[in-house]
Amino acid sequence: MPLIAILWCVGCLFATACVGIVISRTQAATRVVYGLCFAASMTAFGFALVYLIGGATFQPTVVLPFGLPWLGAHFRIDALSAFFLTVVDLGAAAASFFALGYGRHEKTPERVLPFYAAFLAAMNLVVLADDAFTFLVSWEFMSLTSWALVVSHHRVRENIYAGYVYLVMASFGTLSLLLAFGLLAGPDGGYAFAEIRAAHPSAALTAVVLILTLVGAGSKAGLVPLHVWLPLAHPAAPSHVSALMSGVMTKVAVYGFVRVVFDLLGPPAWWWSMVVLALAGITCVMGVLYALMQHDLKRLLAYHTVENIGIIFIGLGLALAFKAHGMAWAAALALTAGLLHVFNHSIFKSLLFFGAGAVLTATGERDMEHLGGLIHRMPQTAFVFLIGCVAISALPPLNGFVSEWLTFQAILLSPQLPSWGLKFLVPAVGALLALSAALAAACFVKAFGVTFLGRARTPAVDQALETDQFSLAAMFCFAALCLIAGILPGLFIDAIAPVVKGLVGARMPVQTGVEWLSIVPIAESRSSYNGLLVFLFITLSGSLAAFAIHRLASDKLRRGPAWDCGYPNANPITQYTANSFAQPIRRVFGTIVFRAREHGDMPPPGDTRPARLIVELRDLIWDTFYAPIAAGVTYAADRLNHLQFLTIRQYLSLVFGALVMLLLVLAIWP
């Protein structure tokens, strides 16, 4: 029943896309398309949520007569897909609602509307697919529609470049997944997930499939070093699409990884988790360090997605490690941490991208160096953006802290793992996670402080107006969700429980029955956390202090010029900028990670040029991995170019040679 209903919603989304093509040039198009998308996503979200909370009972596979004629398109809903459906559709509903207001500023709606609806439908289909063929087609469809959205503002040069890099990386990722599923399906072509699950592939084969899946899903999710397209493509799209790509599409990639590795591949080997954990730890720290070096607000957020994907994969990697060593209860804790972070990240990252979109429409600027002081002009946007910043910085009592806390608890269980490699790796990953949490807080002090606080750096900012009601409503809903998920995490953990039970065979203890609504991962003597009480304590003691001081001491207030040690300078250019704010951290970490070099350009006396401080950063990942590949491709293309200028005799001998080669291969093949 829920499956049919959600498939109908997907059908509605496709119909909306068609409607979008027809009416895209009319006035009402934006409203109609986003309104329909909102309604369809909300309905799908409702069905998925009810199914998930209702215990995720077994549902039969539905086969629709699409795709390969002898196979059909299989769809099935289980706890895992229902959980990811709620994430996808909640994000989609909020983005559509946000776009009801935001989309009106779009200059070329015909380049956005049809693809938007199709993109939503594709993400739903990936999660619902129950055979390899449907999965891959939906996956590629999702990539292509999102690519169309990335290049929707095609007159901007950077966007075209971003779209190009994205297309190459997405094709590469799909190719890896294609090979992975091909190996899984075997020579007989058992493409349905049920057949794959029933097969027992050899250890060598699963190893190859694991690596291919990690590459395929990891490139979509943004694992370092496959993340290069992400900070280019996510900011290039319109902001509600950026929110979807960062908050939701990366989660679909996580779904692909979880589905293959936890569900289809069978019991894990001990070394799988080491690969995943090592990559995840590096991803965490590199993502946040890259983010710290940015001064483009949306690109900063995109790099933070890389960091958070790292955190999610740490949870997944730990779950794999525990599962491989038969510690199902610990695996349940780690997997819950990872999945809860999937949900949390989709909420606050969408919220932050919405905020960035609101700033973009109000000022026309994405560059933080041109912003500042927006808290005076856009107080409500500033408030919700601040909530998002606190949540993503993993500070209590909001939701980001809960999932990181659970991840830390899972790390604390890992000394019981018998394997020596993990004994060394896990504490190092823990240190990297702690480091990235602290750096994320630093980064969001920068993002919020430079954008919203201080004084306006350009006149455009002084004219900024508060954003529209639809956008604000979407942002306030997500800000409220950040708080609710932070103070009542037990509800969410229990909702995830059926997913975890299905994948690792155990679940965390029931949380909703714990007194005072605390969360207790293992036992109360070990650790517990109560977001509700922490929130109440802070609110109470803060208001108590305010009340007591205002009542008993003084509540007088006088405005005056800033003090600034007696030398206030009225020019906003004297403020700290995003670059100068990050300078100490750049000096501490960047000299190693980015080969950061600073040198001053001081003109000689008599020259009227201004003196300049030049900062050089090098992207070592690009230089070591991608630049050689690009150079190799160019070189090969140059060589092969000669083939186009041969004589007819040479061409004929080439064909002859190829034929002889093929026959030889056939003859030798056993």
Add this chain to the structure above:
Amino acid sequence: MLLVLLLAPLLTGFVRKVKARLLRRQGPPLIQPYRDLIRLMRKEVVLADNASWLFRVIPYLIFAATWVAAALIPTFGIGLLFSWSADLIAIIALLGGARFFLALAGLDVGTAFGGIGSSREVMIASLAEPAMLMIVFTLALIARSTQLSNMAEFMISPEVGLRVSLGLGLIALVMVAIAENARIPVDNPATHLELTMVHEAMVLEYSGRHLALIDLASSLKLLLYVSLIACLFAPWGLVSADAGPAALTLSAVIYLGKLAIGGFLLALFETAIAKMRVFRVPEFLGAALMLGLLATLLLFVSRSL
């Protein structure tokens, strides 16, 4: 909760007094911090023209977060009423939250000094927090709990023994505590010399009751760290909450003694050492982080359960 609030300025006053005596000065009386606070609270607030609503809310947030964190540390009784509501990781995150908002306050008015303070503070925090978490890992792995009351209980019990990891953890914790409380050699709480200040630069624009709250929060933080070190590494004298009044009084006296020793050692250390350049601080804290990581690694490797 009230106890820590009342004691905190006394500890600050005590440290200042000892420092002055070590320098052969008379020094302010012990209760001077209380007087300062009361005077500040009675004064009107002078707010910069372009300060936002956030700037006015932040002192209360910082105070509340620090107070809640300080109230969750066992002072002389363990088994506090709400100790299960937040474990040590949450306490550290609460302090991290206070710092997050303090750094925002530094940026709010849009002055260069505020910016320099904030940017240096987050640089220090980006190393101090992971170091602290590594120490927590060490202790939690030994005590098999991140719940402070349980950790302290375990530390009293004889099964702790002497461990290398604990020693490394203690050194790292002291280093982190010095950095977190903006003491010499990381930062100087008494300076207003522009280029060296970190904490003071961020609160430069605060006055009146706002400044009083922030000062009180810093005193609370100092008390918090001294209590934390005392309850984890010198847990003698801790009694459970349902012990008789005599035992409670005795342990309260012991607690005061521990605070006095901690304060004295801090003053002695601060007098004996010079302040570092800002870019030496990462090396100092990096050492703390490595010590913490080493302590954790040792535990992971030595545990053969």
